[in-house]
Amino acid sequence: MEKIVAKKKFGQNFLKDESVLQKIIEAMPNNDNKIVEIGPGLGDLTKFLVDVKSVDAFEVDTDLCKVLQNKFEREIATKQLRIHCGDVLTAWKSELIEESYDLVANLPYYIATNIILKALADPKCKNILVMVQLEVAEKFCANDGDKVFGSLSIITQSVGEAHIVVNVPPSAFEPQPKINSAVFLIQKKSDRSDKDFEDMLRVAFTQPRKTLMKNLSSTYDKAMLQEIFEKLSLAQTIRPHQVSTNDYHQLYKLARSLDGTRERTEC
Numbered sequence: 001m002e003k004i005v006a007k008k009k010f011g012q013n014f015l016k017d018e019s020v021l022q023k024i025i026e027a028m029p030n031n032d033n034k035i036v037e038i039g040p041g042l043g044d045l046t047k048f049l050v051d052v053k054s055v056d057a058f059e060v061d062t063d064l065c066k067v068l069q070n071k072f073e074r075e076i077a078t079k080q081l082r083i084h085c086g087d088v089l090t091a092w093k094s095e096l097i098e099e100s101y102d103l104v105a106n107l108p109y110y111i112a113t114n115i116i117l118k119a120l121a122d123p124k125c126k127n128i129l130v131m132v133q134l135e136v137a138e139k140f141c142a143n144d145g146d147k148v149f150g151s152l153s154i155i156t157q158s159v160g161e162a163h164i165v166v167n168v169p170p171s172a173f174e175p176q177p178k179i180n181s182a183v184f185l186i187q188k189k190s191d192r193s194d195k196d197f198e199d200m201l202r203v204a205f206t207q208p209r210k211t212l213m214k215n216l217s218s219t220y221d222k223a224m225l226q227e228i229f230e231k232l233s234l235a236q237t238i239r240p241h242q243v244s245t246n247d248y249h250q251l252y253k254l255a256r257s258l259d260g261t262r263e264r265t266e267c
């Protein structure tokens, strides 16, 4: 078979460290869900996954699709593995597959955040166990007060719980990336769905080092914000990363209801 050269444009860094592969398998939630793997690559993780579950794998690189079709001929024949060749983002409407699934993958880093946000919004996706760049994992898993707590952490905490499973050095991959990586797990309890809430978060974190009041007042009425901050006992000087997910939800609810009240009195 001809030698496969890793393609940078597809973010190809193949995970070769068996101890990390084993840790991913051990961290998989115990349930009857199917597995979706995005970017199976040379199939190093896939071979462990098909041993325990039925897998739908999405791979963009047609050369790798051929390698996988040869390597997993038996599993494809028994329907333990289905390979979807093409860009997963194009294939992904609101649901990626029809059955309930857990996403387990060593993700292509250049689209990792986008993929995770789509999985959080996909009602068929129940759990997310993925390898990404360490900084990205830390953002999804952060708690209020942490420096990197931001909209990704709040969106995640709004639908479930997240934690880092294992940190992974560049030496675990071939070719080695320049950055550190981490595997993390999100156990979903509901789906991400409120676009308006996420728009408010975007405004709240426009300038993370400024106060939350300053950021929000670029879009929302200042007098209304002052009333809400007082109701929630939030200091005017508080920074966006110091406010809890619960307080962001309260703030959003109050802003909607006060906005509505104002509109009604103005009519």
Ligand SMILES: C[S@@+](CC[C@H](N)C(=O)[O-])C[C@H]1O[C@@H](n2cnc3c(N)ncnc32)[C@H](O)[C@@H]1O
Pocket (backbone or CB within 6 Å): 010, 011, 012, 013, 014, 015, 016, 038, 039, 040, 041, 042, 043, 044, 045, 058, 059, 060, 061, 064, 086, 087, 088, 089, 105, 106, 107, 108, 109, 111
């Ligand atoms: C970091 S590698 C992981 C490979 C393999 N799972 C492993 O652990 O060794 C990312 C994989 O995602 C694939 N990929 C990149 N962009 C993709 C896309 N838009 N849709 C599906 N797969 C993609 C790459 O071709 C590559 O196989």
